[in-house]
Amino acid sequence: MLKKKFGSMMSLMLAVSLTLAGCGGSTNTETPAAEPGTSGETPPAASAEPFEMTLRHTQVGADKERRLAILQDVVKKVEGEVEGASFTLDGVDSDVNRKEKLRGEMAAGNPPDIFDLFGSPDAKVYAKEGMLLNLTPILEELGIQDKFSSLEPFTYEGNVYGLPVGGSGEGFFYNKEYYESKGWQPPATFAEFEQQLADIKADGKVPLAGASKAGWVPLMLTNHLWSRYAGSDITNKFVTGEAAWTDPGVVKAFAKHQEWVDKEYFKKGELGFEYAEYTTQFTSGEAILMYDGTWKSSVFKEGQSGEGLIGKVGFFNLPPVDGGVGDQTSLMRDVNNGYGFAASVADDPQKLAAVKSFIKNMFNEEMQIRGLVEDGVLPAMKFDEAVLTESITDDLMKEIVAVLNASATSFPAFDSLVQADVTTEISNIQIQKLIGGQTTPEQMAEDLQKVQEEANAAVE
16 A cells, blocks of 8 residues: 655545556657646637537535535536537436446446446446547647546556546544543543443444445445454455455454444444435534544534534544454545446537546646545546645644545555456445344355355456
8 A cells, every 4th residue: 555645745636546657658759748727728619519418426515515516617618618408417326326327328328428436346337338529639639638547447457437526434433522521532442442332332322323325335444444453455365366355354244243233333223324414413513423534524513413513523533453464544545436437428518528528627636636625535637736735724634634634545445356256246235134133144255255255257
């Protein structure tokens, strides 16, 4: 894993990788690329005939209003630059888009022109099938091929097929007001953390927010637990066969999650709660802790659902576990969320011009800084450190950055590493069975390993 030190990086994101796979060594030597943001970058469409662009996004719900506003501003710029262009925005829940709508559209050969795209492994699967637009020459034309902290999740056979719009990390948001009333600090050890959970429960409060109708929500925490007990690199080894889900450390993590469920540290009825309820449990003060991605910081801003907690929320990493394997400061960080473009765009000069304009206007310093300041999304592009530091004005984001800087290594989320069938098995079946008491940690591991071996054999 890569070392993440704030002082040595141009990007505040501290992303998973600093290697720009596939496009770092390729430049246009015949015609110098224009500087981003200057005129002339986006060639005019072949004709001024009106044309429609479909844009699938996942910025739905009250807590994503700021993110949607940024997207809408980009669309307005594109419509102003590319004559005849008109956009239809299609907002869909992120889980539904990734696991249902986009998969079906790709299978039918009719994805939207522009769409929310998960990087690894989705982008590589769709690129292999010839469904994604090759962005490498466009990035070179716009002069931004070396501006991203990492393009690896969107790179296939040396070419780039998607662009990350932002980065994220994961950890615990906690109610500072409650902690201060107890005289507590963020826990330094796992034993101290578990004592805090027990004390919160005894105090009549919900220790941990819970909403497990969508399996990816509880699995954020479970993923961190097995990365502590079994090592942050173990998930990489499931696909190669070097490690198995039945590893004692992984089973121990499943058992710990089950133990916390049995002790009622999560809100009762979590299997019936959607992700939005997860946030409400914390912002209402019902739950004292919420394990989530750094993107959640956006709700603790003026006008958002958690504005009542402005200045009263902190962030900490999962403490080291006794007997854990590897770096015990490691946490999940990635740049896996972004946008992709239909391969068919290449056959339409007008749509291609609109895509180039969209990339130019979405992926630049102004929009990356807006994402950070207005929405709490960590940048996916590299900028001057001083500019980024000056842009952080709220204490919560400063605290988040400090936690990210304190982690020596990171790991990507499990669903960016294992095959889709394995993700479906653990996200849609196994984690709910564990939480509902319908399986054991050992049986869960065995069932997952069986699906993993089938998935591995299918690509051999």
